Amino acid sequence: MALILRDETHAILGACFEVYREKGCGFIEDVFQECLEIEFEERGLPFVSQPSVELEYKGRILRKRCVPDFICFGKVILEIKAVKTLEDAHRAQLINYLKATRMKVGLLVNFGHHPKAQHERFVL
Template sequence: MATILHKDESYRIIGACFEVYKQKGCGFTEPVYQECLGLEFEIQHIPFLAQVELQLDYKGRLLNQYFKPDFICFDKILVEIKALANLADVHRSQALNYLNATRFDLVLLVNFGHFPKIEYERIAHSRPKTISDELNSWI
């Protein structure tokens, strides 16, 4: 049976997103939802960082380029928000790229522009284990 990654934390984050959607509905721009969600995280005591620049690397060498996820919650979950009619594969690809480029293993992709209800997806990344990692898990 598969376990849900960061179940309790992601439940709280999605709950905060639902509260923002309940208060604002759809039709605003992404920055409006981002500001509201930051406030809601504070109200609900969800630890977060907003728009943090994370440096990218290539084969172990740091690049001059950065990316900025909308939020990092609980120091382990990326939250990427959109305000579009529907999520598309390009948004899912962006989320997967965030996971591949970082130590994080879960992105919550949240779309506030969808009507009549909020749209969200959990995108998880399971890192391949080495044989020694697998053996150590049995000890």
């Protein structure tokens, strides 16, 4: 069975792994956010950094918005963390972003883990 958006998620993860190889762990999330913006640009990967996404309730638009770290290729949400280990709250956050955007695929990448970046793939 083929993975949905396999090439796109592979390209995103490749950029994430390069940032991790270059910076290691121990920095705050904002540092990795900026490094990924540079890496995506260098690789020619289309992305929007920290887009403001409308939320709705019973058909009404809310004043509050959600802000995923990245939307890549217009189809994949990338949420990054810089924590010791991923927790269920991080997974729930990404799943909620997928629901809010009606996108199907999300990646959760943790730059705070040693000796390798953690990553999880979600499909709704």
